[in-house]
Structure formats: structure tokens, C-alpha cells
Amino acid sequence: LAYRVTGPGAFGIHLASALIGVATIPAIWLAARELFSGERGGAWRWLPLLAALLAAVSYWHLNWSRVGLRVILVPLFAALIVWALWRGFDSRPDASRPDRSRRPVRSIAHQSELWFLLAGALLGLSLYTYQAARLLPGLVAVAFALNAMVRRRWTRQDTAAVVLVAAAALVVFLPLGLYAWQHPGALSVRIRQATVIQSGAPLGEQLPELVRQAWAALLTFGVRGDTDPQFTIPGRPSLNPFLSVALLLGVALALWRWRRSPWLFLLAWLALLTAPALVADQAAAAKRYLGAFPAVMMLAAAGLLLPFEWLKPSDERRVTSDEFGAGNHQSTTPVIRSASFTGRRSAVVASFVLIAGLLYTAAATWRDYFVVWAADPDLPAHFQTDYRAIGAAVGALDPAQPVWLSPHLPDHPVIQLHAGLRPDLRGYNGRFCVPYADPVGPDGMTWVIVPGLQDQSLAQLQALFPDGETAEGPGRSGSDRPYYRAFHAPVASRPAFGPAVPLAANWGDAIALEGYDLDPAAAVPGEALAVTLTYRALAAPPANYTAFVHLLGPARADGSPVWAQSDSEPCGGALPTGRWLPGDVIRDTVTLQLPVDLPPGEYRLVTGFYTWPDLVRVPAGDGDAVELQTVVVRVRAE
Numbered sequence: 001l002a003y004r005v006t007g008p009g010a011f012g013i014h015l016a017s018a019l020i021g022v023a024t025i026p027a028i029w030l031a032a033r034e035l036f037s038g039e040r041g042g043a044w045r046w047l048p049l050l051a052a053l054l055a056a057v058s059y060w061h062l063n064w065s066r067v068g069l070r071v072i073l074v075p076l077f078a079a080l081i082v083w084a085l086w087r088g089f090d091s092r093p094d095a096s097r098p099d100r101s102r103r104p105v106r107s108i109a110h111q112s113e114l115w116f117l118l119a120g121a122l123l124g125l126s127l128y129t130y131q132a133a134r135l136l137p138g139l140v141a142v143a144f145a146l147n148a149m150v151r152r153r154w155t156r157q158d159t160a161a162v163v164l165v166a167a168a169a170l171v172v173f174l175p176l177g178l179y180a181w182q183h184p185g186a187l188s189v190r191i192r193q194a195t196v197i198q199s200g201a202p203l204g205e206q207l208p209e210l211v212r213q214a215w216a217a218l219l220t221f222g223v224r225g226d227t228d229p230q231f232t233i234p235g236r237p238s239l240n241p242f243l244s245v246a247l248l249l250g251v252a253l254a255l256w257r258w259r260r261s262p263w264l265f266l267l268a269w270l271a272l273l274t275a276p277a278l279v280a281d282q283a284a285a286a287k288r289y290l291g292a293f294p295a296v297m298m299l300a301a302a303g304l305l306l307p308f309e310w311l312k313p314s315d316e317r318r319v320t321s322d323e324f325g326a327g328n329h330q331s332t333t334p335v336i337r338s339a340s341f342t343g344r345r346s347a348v349v350a351s352f353v354l355i356a357g358l359l360y361t362a363a364a365t366w367r368d369y370f371v372v373w374a375a376d377p378d379l380p381a382h383f384q385t386d387y388r389a390i391g392a393a394v395g396a397l398d399p400a401q402p403v404w405l406s407p408h409l410p411d412h413p414v415i416q417l418h419a420g421l422r423p424d425l426r427g428y429n430g431r432f433c434v435p436y437a438d439p440v441g442p443d444g445m446t447w448v449i450v451p452g453l454q455d456q457s458l459a460q461l462q463a464l465f466p467d468g469e470t471a472e473g474p475g476r477s478g479s480d481r482p483y484y485r486a487f488h489a490p491v492a493s494r495p496a497f498g499p500a501v502p503l504a505a506n507w508g509d510a511i512a513l514e515g516y517d518l519d520p521a522a523a524v525p526g527e528a529l530a531v532t533l534t535y536r537a538l539a540a541p542p543a544n545y546t547a548f549v550h551l552l553g554p555a556r557a558d559g560s561p562v563w564a565q566s567d568s569e570p571c572g573g574a575l576p577t578g579r580w581l582p583g584d585v586i587r588d589t590v591t592l593q594l595p596v597d598l599p600p601g602e603y604r605l606v607t608g609f610y611t612w613p614d615l616v617r618v619p620a621g622d623g624d625a626v627e628l629q630t631v632v633v634r635v636r637a638e
Helices: 002-006 010-035 044-059 061-066 070-090 105-125 131-151 156-181 189-194 203-219 241-256 261-279 288-312 343-374 387-397 415-417 456-466
Strands: 318-321 332-335 403-407 433-438 447-449 471-472 484-488 501-507 511-519 528-537 546-552 562-568 584-593 600-610 624-634
Touching: 002 010, 010 061, 010 070, 010 261, 010 288, 044 288, 044 343, 061 070, 061 288, 061 343, 070 105, 070 131, 070 261, 070 288, 105 131, 105 156, 131 156, 131 261, 131 288, 156 471, 189 415, 203 261, 241 288, 241 343, 261 288, 288 343, 332 511, 387 403, 387 415, 387 447, 387 528, 433 456, 456 484, 456 528, 501 624, 511 600, 528 546, 528 600, 546 584, 562 584
Parallel strands: 403 447
Antiparallel strands: 318 332, 433 584, 447 484, 471 484, 501 511, 511 528, 528 584, 546 562, 546 600, 600 624
């Protein structure tokens, strides 16, 4: 949907991510409002609003809502699922709510069914997001179990609700489920790659590593955070000191009140959605437990509101809440009693601390994200600004014009998005080869080359097409090199020179050899011999062939006549023959490292192609190899 407004590109991805982050804030308010609908008295009536406010000023949330990764969907779906589930629980005929006393039971039951269907649909959608969302069905199961524990029975309505949620989730999940069935392991491969648990190894041997990972993950909440500068300030924990203390108070309060369903559910939510970070490598990556973010904000809000409950007179500190063992009615139970904080002065102090903490959190978030992290000179590289610039340059070219890219992969998502999705963009590695056309077609031809990566193709292109034009892209921050250089060969231009040694050969009427260059002409033991082969694609080759260049001489001690060799797909593997198109001309340079003990004399230099892995050579005329020339090896000068 974002692409319909912005078009393909990184901006659309980050815009969608930011909007999802914004939507998560009211979703947290909705979830908290339903969870604590039975605790509307006293300070707790402010808990939903305060939880949403904490989420809005949280560095943890701001950071991940702007990175542009799918993980930001997990807290949104988690909060919405909890909201819909609790609306369903509170809308059932056996739930005690004053606003339904005059409504027909059938109408109430129908409304409850709709909420459970919505919860199931949201659950099914969540499974299309980040891997950690696959724990959300477990969270739903916990919700149903706790709700039944509150009423001390499991009814037909509970079974029907579970069926509704499961059915809706399965219907929505069905396309992805079919894909997973047709591609076994597709949904679990990343989990297997990330987990530290080794299948087949005794659990006792893995326990120390699991404990270390779990401890590292827990520390990321408030002590020592992620060290990857691509995602955050290295070492910056998810929560600042103020929110860390608030979370500890909230957890302590929830443990104290564990018999009341919303508090125990928040603890279960926190534990379950933190689990992925406990068993995965790079446990400091806060994204792995981002699904616990709404629960963390609610617990932190509860911790901040706890002093206000203490400050109330004891006869006013009574709330209405679902408690295990209370049956299907609401019980009035006094909360934590304390006489140590009383009076208006203490309330003013608590209010000041709360407001100061919120202002500190907002200011620290702004400073850390927009000032400290933004000043990292490597940030453009982390966010692949070079790929974006390259893609934008390609996208600005005539769509009908052939474009070559070196050495980055042309199908890189960032490049393709900013190029306007050009599947015809072709790649090569200018360190090894130069592709071109002879003559250049009616739309011209452009090469986009990233400098500084041992590229030699730009100089060769400038020599091949002296009437071509070179343009420099935008400069890199802190460097005198641009992100790319673009070379354009005009329409119908022809190369100024061909191979130094013309030689005609043919492999399968698909690949023709036009000649070669040899540097140096005479070989010296211990030095390198560069061979540049000029190919022309007569037709699209039917397979990816391995090209070989061998220096043959008298039999060695092992009986082999091969004294030096190069076996690889053309262009160092960057331009395999299976990607050649009719009319392509490729100047491919390979290097033979001559052994120090190479005896002086005459040697045969041969080339050809074979298939891998069966090692069957491609016929070339009457043989399976083409002899280039005789190479004279001189005695190495001392």
C-alpha cells in the first residue's frame, strides 16, 4: 500500500514501518484498556494512557519503528490480538458488565463471536510477519487458560470461542501454510540458523551456553544492549534507567498480584515473547523480543503508578478485579496497604517525579536517536546508501537502454527498488571482465561501476570507446570517491580495438572465441601470466560452463602435464555463460600463477569449457580444447 503512494523504494518501506510504529501506540492503549477494565479505580484508570505515552517516547520503539524491518509488526499484532480477545471475553453472556444489563443474550453472544473471529484473523495475519510471531498462538492459549481459571471452569462457550479463533486463524494462514507444505523447512530454516540449541547434542552440554545467552538477553532490557551499530547505539539498552526501574516495580507488582488475571497474563506475555532472545544467537538483538514491548510498557506504567496507589487513604484503595478462585463474579479486594506515604505533599512529589521522568525519557530518546546515533559516520553504509544511489542512477536511465553493473549483484533488493524494478539490469565484476556489444545497439549502452574494488573495466571501456562519456555519481561521506561512476557508449559505436591475437573457435554454435591477449608474452617461473580471452555469444548458451585455461608441458612427477591452470566460470563467476545473450562480447581475464620450479622450455596454452560437476568438456571443432599458442618459459633471473 505504501508503494502505491511513494513508488518502490526505501522511503516507502520506512514510511510503512513508521506508520506501523505509530499505530502500535493506540493499539497498546486499547489492549491495556481491556486488560484492566476491572481495575478502573484509583491510579489504575490512567494505566492505558500512560502505557501508550511511554511507548510514544520510548527509544526502543522509535528505533525499531524506523529501521524498516518486518519485526515492527509483531508488537502491533500482539496488542491488537490481546485487545480483540479480551473484548470477546468481556462480551460473553456470562461476563459481568453493567453496560449490557438490558441487552438480549443472543445479541451479546453474537458480538462476542465477532470479536473472537477478529482475534483469529489477526492471529493468522501475524504469522506472515517476523518469526517471533509464531509464539502468539501460545499467548492466545495462555489467555484462554487464565480466563477459565478466573471463572474456575471450562464451558462450551470457551470451546466455541477457541474454535472460532482457530478457524479464523487457519483460514487466513492457509496460503502461507500451503506454501510451507510445498516447501518443507521454508518457515523454519531461519529459526534453525539462529538458535543456539543443537539438535542431537545432550541438553546438559548446551545448558551453560543457554544460560549465557539468556543472561545476555535479559541484560539488554536495562544494562547492556545491542552492539550492532546498524540498529542502535552500540551498548545502548532498550530502556533508560527511569523506565528500567519502572519495569522492575511493575514486575514486582505483577508478581504480588499474580492471582489477578491481567497481572499474571502480563508476566506470561513478557516471558513468552522474550523467549526467542533467550535461545537465539546474538541475544543482544532487541528485535528478537520486540513482541514483548506492549507488555513491558504496561508493566512500566503500572510501576510508575504504584506510588499513587500507596498515597491513597487505605479505605479508598479498593479495586474491582478478576481473581483466581473468585468464581464468575467480581470481588472487591484491598490492594497493597501502606501508611508510609500520605498527604498532598507526597502526591505532588510523586507527580513531579513522574513528569520529570517522562520529560527525561523523551529528551534522551531524541538525543540518542536524532543526535548521537545520527552522527555515526558509518550510518550511510549501514543503511546501504550506496546501493540506493546506484539504484536511483539506474532508474534515471532510459528503460530501453542496456545497463551493466559492477561489481554489485543487479538483483539486490535496494538497487532494484530504487531502479524501478529493472529485471534487465545485468551484472559483472570489472576486476575480471568487461562485457560490451559490437556494435553498440540503437539505444546506446551504460555501465555503472563502483570504484575502489579493484575494478579495471572503466579504464578498458574508456579505451575501447574513446567517444564515450564518464559521469561521477554523488560523493561518499568522508571520502573522495563517488558512490559510482557511469560510462556511456553512444549509439552504433564500435570498440577501437579487438584482441591482440585474433583466433577463431566455436563451442556448440553458442560461444565463439574471437582472440586473446597474453601478458607477458614470455613466461618466467614464479610470476603470473595474464590471459584475456574475447568471447562472443552467438546464441544463449544452454548451461553454465566452467572455462579452463591450462599451461601444458612435459609430465610432472605425478604424471600430469598441467603446470598452471585457471578453472572458473567466466568473469570470476560473476557472469556465467547461462546469463549470456546473443550479441554479448566478453573480455575475460584469467591469471595463471606459474610455479617457481617451472622448467624452461616450450609449453602449450590451451582453453575450453566443461560442465560441472560431471567434468564433460564442451566440443570445440574436432577436439575438446582450443590451443592458443606456444609459451616460452625463460630461466628465472637470479
